Amino acid sequence: MTDQVAFDGVHKWYGDVPVVHDLTLGVGAGEFLTLLGPSGSGKTTTLRVLAGLEAVTSGEIRLAGRTITDEAPERRNIGLVFQNYALFPHMTVAQNVAFPLRARRAAGIGARVDRALEMTRLTALRERYPRQLSGGQQQRVALARAFVFDPAVLLMDEPLGALDRNLRDHMRLELKALQRRVGATVVYVTHDQEEALAMSDRVGVMHRGVLQQTASPEEIYERPVNSFVARFLGQSVCLPATRVERAEHTVLRVEGVTGPILVDRDNDTCEDLSGEFMIRPERLRIAGRRPAPSGVNAVRCVVEARVYLGARTEVRLRAEAGAPLQVTVPTGEGGALTEGSAHWLSWTPADGRFLTRVV
């Protein structure tokens, strides 16, 4: 099946600064794809070249199989929703939503507006002006206006960024449900990893203009391709390491850890001899005051600090040879992990990974 959106070897430079580097990415029809990355990684620029608000430096962009690389933005049939909703203040809700249809001289405007208002639960507010609406309601108007003309793809850049925490959580669910109902193809930009994990079919992690990995939220979390992705998404323990042997298991020497560390061969994706050993804190087990059985990794540590985070508590430890480690325990458990106490941490070779270092 052809992708609804396809980037093919796209580069974007601002003057002599590369901002998007060799981007090749397909987005399926009806898919919700999120570009996630730190500030300045090129997410917004990617959306802007797709929307036609910026020209690419080289490469090709296709929409439903049609090359649009040099097409004017208004001919691309793309809906846009940004953080500042940019509603027309002198128009009612219904007039705001009708605007894209009027601009396109579309047929059946009344019925289409009614349907869009219904989908976004705005029917009762149709005669209000933007200043008479809450932030969440204004954002729903922006959404209704973006999908009312049935665009080939909806681009959203931090659309929930201006809302407070509770409303944002609520709008997340609402936006996702709406996207499913109308079957819209969405390319979404955020630097909020929780938002990306909660809403997306696939997440693309960007760093310095390079798309590092594109996969389902679970795949990205469980099998990050490099240490940048591991660090950016979720909590991780990442330690410099060197591969000593690659046989049944990969055997690592990990900085600040005494003795060899075993990693399943499938979890060794490091392209060099040196890279980073990575494990998620929830995979580390507190083995009590004795070392674990052979074939299981074990490190003796001392508790340095406890950080209370509501439902869970983060416990920071230091290995005897100096490596910083961390476990996460449900609050109320792990009472023995008092500051200054010594423990064995253990984990199986299946729990850790050996990754290419990308910083």
Ligand SMILES: Nc1ncnc2c1ncn2[C@@H]1O[C@H](COP(=O)(O)OP(=O)(O)OP(=O)(O)O)[C@@H](O)[C@H]1O
């Ligand atoms: N018009 C421009 N001229 C020159 N440089 C630009 C321009 N727009 C963006 N940049 C630069 O390109 C880089 C990527 O910017 P972009 O806005 O795409 O990042 P982003 O990942 O969306 O970040 P944020 O989350 O902060 O919006 C940044 O270093 C930025 O300073």
